[in-house]
Amino acid sequence: MRTEQPKMIYLKDYQAPDYLIDETHLTFELFEDQTLVHAQLVMRRNPAASSGLSPASLPPLMLDGQELELLSLALDDRELSTGEYQLTDSHLTLQPSAANFVIDSSVRINPQSNTALEGLYKSSGMFCTQCEAEGFRKITYYLDRPDVMSTFTTTLSAPQHDYPILLSNGNPIASGSEDDGRHWATWEDPFKKPAYLFALVAGDLWCVEDSFTTMNNRDVALRIYVEPENIDKCQHAMDSLKKSMKWDEDVYGREYDLDIFMIVAVNDFNMGAMENKGLNIFNSSCVLAKAETATDAAHQRVEAVVAHEYFHNWSGNRVTCRDWFQLSLKEGFTVFRDAEFSADMHSRTVKRIEDVAYLRTHQFAEDAGPMAHPVRPDAFMEISNFYTLTVYEKGSEVVRMIRTLVGAEGFRKGSDLYFDRHDGQAVTCDDFIRAMEEANGIDLTQFKRWYSQAGTPRLDVSESYDAAANSYRLQFRQSCPATPGQAQKLPFVIPVELALMDGQGRELPLQLVGEDAAVGLSRVLQITEAEQAFTFVNLTEQPLPSLLRGFSAPIKLSFPYSRDQLMFLMQYDNDGFNRWEAGQQLSVQMLQELIGQHQRGESLVLDQRLIEAFRTLLADDALDQAMIAEMLSLPGEAYLTQISEVADVVAIHAAREFARQQLADALFDLLWQRYQNNRKDSRNSDYVAQAEHFARRSLQNIALSYLMLSEKAEVLTACLEQFENADNMTERLAALAVLVNSPFEAEKAAALSSFAENFKDNPLVMDQWFSVQAACSLPGALQRVEQLMQHPAFTLKNPNKIRALIGAFAEQNLQGFHQADGSGYRFLADQVITLNALNPQIAARLLAPLTRWAKYASARQAQMKAELQRILASGELSSDVYEVVSKSLVD
Ligand code: B3K
Ligand code: ZN
DSSP states (O other): OOSSOOOOEEGGGOOOOSEEEEEEEEEEEEOSSOEEEEEEEEEEEOTTOOSSSOTTSOOOEEEEOOSOEEEEEEETTEEOOGGGEEEOSSEEEEOOSSSEEEEEEEEEEOGGGOOSOOEEEEETTEEEEEOTTTTGGGTSSBOOSTTOOEEEEEEEEEETTTOOEEEESSEEEEEEEOTTSEEEEEEEEEEEEOGGGOOEEEEOOEEEEEEEEOTTOOEEEEEEEEOGGGGGGOHHHHHHHHHHHHHHHHHHOOOOOSSEEEEEEESOOSSSEEOOTTEEEEEGGGTOOOTTTSOHHHHHHHHHHHHHHHHTTTBTTTBEESSGGGHHHHHHHHHHHHHHHHHHHSOHHHHHHHHHHHIIIIIHHHHTSTTOOOSSOSEESOGGGGOOHIIIIIHHHHHHHHHHHHHHHHHHHHHHHHHHHHTTOEEOHHHHHHHHHHHHTOOOTTTTHHHHOOSOOEEEEEEEEETTTTEEEEEEEEEOOOBTTBOOOOOOOEEEEEEEEOTTSOBOOOOBTTOSSOOOSSEEEEEOSSEEEEEEOOOSSOOEEEOSTTOOSSSEEEOOOOHHHHHHHHHHOSSHHHHHHHHHHHHHHHHHHHHHHHHTTOOOOOOHHHHHHHHHHHHOTTSOHHHHHHHHSOOOHHHHHHTOSSBOHHHHHHHHHHHHHHHHHHTHHHHHHHHHHHHHHHHTSOOOOSHHHHHHHHHHHHHHHHHGGGOOHHHHHHHHHHHHHOSSHHHHHHHHHHHHTSSOHHHHHHHHHHHHHHHTTOHHHHHHHHHHHHTOOSSOHHHHHHHHTTSTTOOTTOHHHHIIIIIHHHHHOHHHHTOTTSHHHHHHHHHHHHHHHHOHHHHHHHTHHHHTGGGBOHHHHHHHHHHHHHHHTSSSOOHHHHHHHHHHTOO
8 A cells, every 4th residue: 555646657767777686595484474585685786777877886775675574684794783774665775885795684574464466475375476567575675677687596484284385486406394394495496587577386286297398309397286176177278388388389489498387276366377487376267177167268268378378488588578668578479479379279260350359349448548558658657557458469469460561481580589689688669679670671660659659540441443444542541549648649550451352252463553463362551651542453343342351450440331242241251350340340330220229219120131141141051150159249238338439338238139139039040950959069079178169169159149039938948958968167157147147037046056056166167157147237237246245155355256246247237337326336436445455456457447437428427437536535545546546537
């Protein structure tokens, strides 16, 4: 908790550190009521210090430290008296007397009372750590900044009975027992790393073990540590880890470097996982998966997060960030790497569709809100607030655009140069770009505006065809809305991949005016000006453009397609992503029409062409079932909110539900056939976590959700059969969700209670049970959520529970959250105020839906702002919550 107004920290103020730490030697004495931390830091004056003082001078040494009780302090083996150092609640300052020196400190900390889950804390009886970004300063006095890189040796001692497993980064080098029932272990990490990559674990854990032989024939031991009851849920993560290690060798030429790689699953964790060197610590939701308890989505998330954290070993650990403004250097790049990995493991098109739908719904909303910031922010109060969709997902899109511009081979040359040149260094986004430029002989100066300008660019495209000249002109106009602190934007470099199609859906050769010949059937145009035109020649008929294929840039593109043209693209576009996109645009147009009708009090009439388009899809036996499922999913309410000028949540819901009902009624037979076939196949096969099985189940489940709208007895029977007999969580949970949203009260109540009874001992499954109910938009949602908060399986101390119940309500249940009486807003503000004291990072994240007030009509705006004001006035706020609330209240 802060004691003074948090200050803004600016990128432009960056200075290299005055001192460096070459070696860090830590000893942890873990006890039930306290932990003692002894740190020996081998330090020296930084020859490259930029503080303005000559390298020979010795400025004071300011170590970071928070919530530490200093027990002793020595400089070069001499104990310092209290007059020889200054202590504040954030720093320890002392005066070195030589350029090379050693600091020894001992502090007392209290992991048992650490509910913020940052630094060293306890989760279900085990000790664990989370240090990124600035948690290490809650463990010992240190230079807690990523450009200070040190080797570490770590000794842990703890009671052997309760903590048989003692882990830290690197390789184990010694261990032993003592007479008093305690034991100890020493770990050595030879790779220099910043303190944010430090980790320690002590607990009663079991492990699944395997090994991986690297491309240079080194054997690496792989271990996944979990609480004993979860030992049967590790195989999928282990398989994912081995696939990731192989993929990074094949695709990036990157080999693992230590003799051992460990993953530990913990129940209480603020994020998904953490890439600590050699000792990744994971939210158990991102490790544990088996058919009976985890859905297909959970299996895919485990695979993706295991890969993501593993890939950080190079993009993040071997080459790290100079300062936290550069966070996207490691996060955007690593998200791009894990997305490509997942695309290679499963369906590339489906992965792209899912990622784009997520980006457009959530990152675009962030870009349009009060917390909008560039991929490389230039100022922050609390860095924890900047682990955002913009830094991660948009950052990944920026890396993807570079690859689109330089091609796969050029990208590999650039990444090789980047890793080789900067191995062991803490660098900047500019260093990454420079490697890409030099490896490819190109200039990315203008492209770099993607790092410095916030907001989602718009690209308006218009066409004209000259039949006499056989030429076709596309006119592009780009713009970008103002964002906080950035009124005007300069033009971006926007790669637009496109093709032109003839009336039969064939791609036409692409020849620009001035070119001697056509250059392929699909190509990338670079839009670099505010307005720019491209003229294609040798076209004997007016083509239909397929624009922004594969979503080649994170922008909002608009082109005046007619509904018939969209239906044509849905069927004939060779780019799978754009087929889906055409369906989305068609649905959006039709839903917006319904929204208008609802707002005008007219009766709703759905354009029947949507039904025909969906009928064609359902009848297409050749089309990938996952694609059919994706295309049958109407744009979500959150996306429709995002693209509305003023979002009318009631009309959006009514329109979307009306369209779903119409589709369900008209297409019942086809849906029923698809459902029955797929359910039969599911019954007759074992669970497999692979693309075609994901596809089958996802089409089956979306079909079921439409079919239930019919309220027919045979569908209810089928749904109950699936709920009761499914051998996997994907089918069981989908059936439960459909029941929960249905009017069959008795069946719903019975299903909810049998599910809870069966899975009461599995917290991750109970999270699903909470979420399904929190997201149900039937009347009375808030009361249900409040009641569920009293359920024995719920606790505000566990971030997964908060996300599953309160987060799902506020983010997914737009009807419940935006109740006209403001009760949803009041409820969320109450939770934020409580959590501010317990876990500031989670409190600040939970608050996001309230910051989006500008999207709504004035009555709701006023209610939402009043709740933000109430939070602001509620007492002493953490810097996390203070930053989000205060920025959200700026008009
Ligand atoms: N690097 C961590 C993020 C931890 C942030 C904590 N405030 C997870 C990841 O992106 O891999
Ligand atoms: Zn990451």
